[in-house]
Amino acid sequence: MKAQPYSGYLRRAVPTPDPELTQVGPESPCGEYIRRAWQPVAMLSELGERPLALRILGEDLVLFRDRSDRIGLLHRHCLHRGASLEYGIPMERGISCCYHGWTFDIDGTILSTPAEPPTSRIRDTRCQGAYRVHVHDGLVFAYLGPPETTPPFAVYDTARAGADAVPFAIRMPCNWLQVYENTQDPVHVVYLHTRISGAQFGDASGADQEIEYRQTPLGMTNVQTRRWGDHYWTRCTETILPNCNQGGAIWEAADKRKIFQRAAFTRWMVPIDDTNTLVIGWRYFSDDLDPQGLGDRSKVGRQSIDFIGQTEEERSYEERQRQPGDYEVLVSQRRIAVHALETLASSDQGVAMLRRMLRKNIRALAEGTAPVPVSAGPDGLLATYVQDTVIPAPPAAEAKLERERLARVGKRVADLVLASGQQPAAERRDWIDTQLTGAPPEA
Numbered sequence: 172m173k174a175q176p177y178s179g180y181l182r183r184a185v186p187t188p189d190p191e192l193t194q195v196g197p198e199s200p201c202g203e204y205i206r207r208a209w210q211p212v213a214m215l216s217e218l219g220e221r222p223l224a225l226r227i228l229g230e231d232l233v234l235f236r237d238r239s240d241r242i243g244l245l246h247r248h249c250l251h252r253g254a255s256l257e258y259g260i261p262m263e264r265g266i267s268c269c270y271h272g273w274t275f276d277i278d279g280t281i282l283s284t285p286a287e288p289p290t291s292r293i294r295d296t297r298c299q300g301a302y303r304v305h306v307h308d309g310l311v312f313a314y315l316g317p318p319e320t321t322p323p324f325a326v327y328d329t330a331r332a333g334a335d336a337v338p339f340a341i342r343m344p345c346n347w348l349q350v351y352e353n354t355q356d357p358v359h360v361v362y363l364h365t366r367i368s369g370a371q372f373g374d375a376s377g378a379d380q381e382i383e384y385r386q387t388p389l390g391m392t393n394v395q396t397r398r399w400g401d402h403y404w405t406r407c408t409e410t411i412l413p414n415c416n417q418g419g420a421i422w423e424a425a426d427k428r429k430i431f432q433r434a435a436f437t438r439w440m441v442p443i444d445d446t447n448t449l450v451i452g453w454r455y456f457s458d459d460l461d462p463q464g465l466g467d468r469s470k471v472g473r474q475s476i477d478f479i480g481q482t483e484e485e486r487s488y489e490e491r492q493r494q495p496g497d498y499e500v501l502v503s504q505r506r507i508a509v510h511a512l513e514t515l516a517s518s519d520q521g522v523a524m525l526r527r528m529l530r531k532n533i534r535a536l537a538e539g540t541a542p543v544p545v546s547a548g549p550d551g552l553l554a555t556y557v558q559d560t561v562i563p564a565p566p567a568a569e570a571k572l573e574r575e576r577l578a579r580v581g582k583r584v585a586d587l588v589l590a591s592g593q594q595p596a597a598e599r600r601d602w603i604d605t606q607l608t609g610a611p612p613e614a
């Protein structure tokens with residue numbers, strides 16, 4: 172087909188978005204797939220003595236803490252006549268609906284129906300819908316899948332890598348997939364975050380990069396390798412299926428040798444419904460991750476984080492137009508990005524690969540094959556693959572040779588990072604260092 176100027180009229184129709192990857196409500200194939208993994212649903216700090224109304228995967232829920240300090244996650248509408256339990260009263264045990272006083276335990280069991288005669292059998296025959304919860308490092312997780320397939324709760328090795336984990340939760344008014352697949356679009360870092368909006372995450376991010384995409388036991392990672400001054404910097408930005416992502420230091424200066432430096436954040440793109448997403452996780456703080464002290468943990472929390480371009484509230488519309496960030500590009504792809512209108516190109520290999528992996532798993536589950544959770548190691552930690560490695564570089568060569576070197580460094584670091592998943596978490600860095608020192612890829 173030939174390019175056709177002034178063709179607006181011919182392209183005025185907007186097709187419907189891809190339902191298989193973007194619809195997440197109850198019984199949708201994608202929603203069912205995401206439900207098979209533990210999902211963070213709130214920061215623990217948001218849960219006071221009053222119940223918290225939540226909407227997750229198109230389902231209205233209420234999170235509460237009873238007076239015995241137990242946390243429950245119930246269907247929001249009372250099974251009696253539907254009043255919202257966000258107006259319920261936390262009891263010594265469970266929560267009481269404000270309308271007729273029916274009281275539900277954290278597992279949904281009816282504890283009392285005070286307006287009914289003592290002979291009533293309702294409590295033996297009905298249960299309020301409830302989900303299991305698990306609190307970890309200041310986040311409340313829930314398992315929203317079939318109870319008989321509850322996977323063990325996995326602690327990622329990045330959560331025990333010596334940094335402080337500070338929870339955050341940011342709402343984005345758009346479909347989950349466009350937020351998620353941005354994490355496998357490393358090319359936008361060079362353009363949006365550096366050359367177009369000015370250096371939002373450090374100058375080194377703007378250097379030309381060689382990229383490859385690798386499958387991991389948990390999903391995939393992109394491997395970005397750049398020259399910065401007299402160093403090579405290889406970054407692995409990780410996708411953990413179905414909807415988690417981990418990234419390296421926000422303002423990586425890439426000016427001194429470092430091996431296998433771990434995540435600056437772990438976050439989940441949790442669908443609220445088809446057109447809203449909760450980006451929730453931990454921002455990690457340590458001197459190694461942020462030697463210049465550019466981060467600010469006091470800014471990390473509800474609808475706020477300490478790096479630019481993640482919310483609408485942080486800047487004026489004019490500022491956001493002049494220096495757009497992730498929020499602007501993600502939310503502006505329409506409430507649900509329409510894949511049929513896209514022009515996927517060579518820079519979208521990671522996006523295409525992620526969509527393929529998601530589609531394959533969604534279809535497999537719909538046909539009866541559930542995702543198999545990867546087990547933690549003997550140390551109780553699940554090996555993940557996010558990292559930054561910076562090694563000294565020889566003097567720059569001519570362009571073609573330099574690109575070959577970058578690719579070789581990236582490949583070697585990625586091979587070692589993937590292989591190191593077999594080592595105990597505490598030994599991975601030294602193991603990679605030994606291998607790299609023994610056979611330097613930059614030679």
Ligand code: FES
Pocket residue numbers: 249250251252253254268269270271272273
């Ligand atoms: S609606 Fe909840 S007790 Fe009646």
Ligand SMILES: [Fe+2]
Pocket residue numbers: 353359360364497
């Ligand atoms: Fe970004």
